Amino acid sequence: MQILVAEDDLVLGQLIAHLLKKKGGYQVEWVTTGDEAKDYATEAHYDILILDWMLPGIEGVHICKSLREQGYTGAIIMLTAKDTLEDRINGLDAGADDYLVKPFEIDELLARIRAVSRRNFAPIQDQLIQLDTIKVNLTNRTVFDEHREIQLTPREYQLLDLLIRNRGQVLPRELIYERIWGHEAEVSLKTIDATVKLLRKKLNGTSGKDYIQSIRGVGYKLDF
Known part of the structure; x- marks a missing residue:
């Protein structure tokens, strides 16, 4: 939850x-x-x-x-x-x-x-995002490449979710750090770069397309 x-x-x-x-x-x-x-x-x-x-x-x-x-x-x-x-x-x-x-x-x-x-809130409808052959279900937090599930760590999924919800916009590394790791986290900004690298590798999959763009000196954005 x-x-x-x-x-x-x-x-x-x-x-x-x-x-x-x-x-x-x-x-x-x-x-x-x-x-x-x-x-x-x-x-x-x-x-x-x-x-x-x-x-x-x-x-x-x-x-x-x-x-x-x-x-x-x-x-x-x-x-x-x-x-x-x-x-x-x-x-x-x-x-x-x-x-x-x-x-x-x-x-x-x-x-x-x-x-x-336990209360009966409005029925949840799956919110699906399509990235070429990749399908992201924002409701149940699953990612598939055609018929294969792409296994993401919680941090990798949070990063993907943040990029998807702000697609086309450049997200500064500091903002990504704050939203995913939080104010109290004791990690360096290099951790963001490492997480992006791992996520990018998993998403590229069979298509070979690079969905996450690096904006030098600023941050990252997702284009699809």
Whole structure:
């Protein structure tokens, strides 16, 4: 299950992300601003968004309302210190599926996640992308070259997904680093180049076409 956590408290955000991975076994991305949260939610698929109400930039409650107005059907859990009845109503009316008041125990958040994940949201239709002979299923995160599945590591798939959702645009290496490895990762930018090299080799396959272009001194882009 893919979860996006938007929490500007660095200690709390890091703790939530760590415990959701460790105790829940979820794949988690963590951002600290409202602008990042909205960008991430619209550019990639997440099963659940966990949004702090008060975020720098765009507030979580406004992100929630905006996403719902755009037809977003994924689960959204709001985190907030606001605990009045009016606040709860406003959060739910903005489109949140659940509302958790701070401070809370991580086990309660895990229970809320399990509860909203059991609800019958809109049916998921496979989102397919075709790259010549290569077919990428963004819904179940599989990649096939004709009848053969291309085995990608989680990082390689994240990189491919990011490039696909921004196809035709040059993505700076720093942006790729931030989106895939995150703020706290202790890896060099050379790791990006190595991951691109491995992904490129796997995608070239039988066609021999180089889908990922290197933009010298800047980054990479995907053309198809």
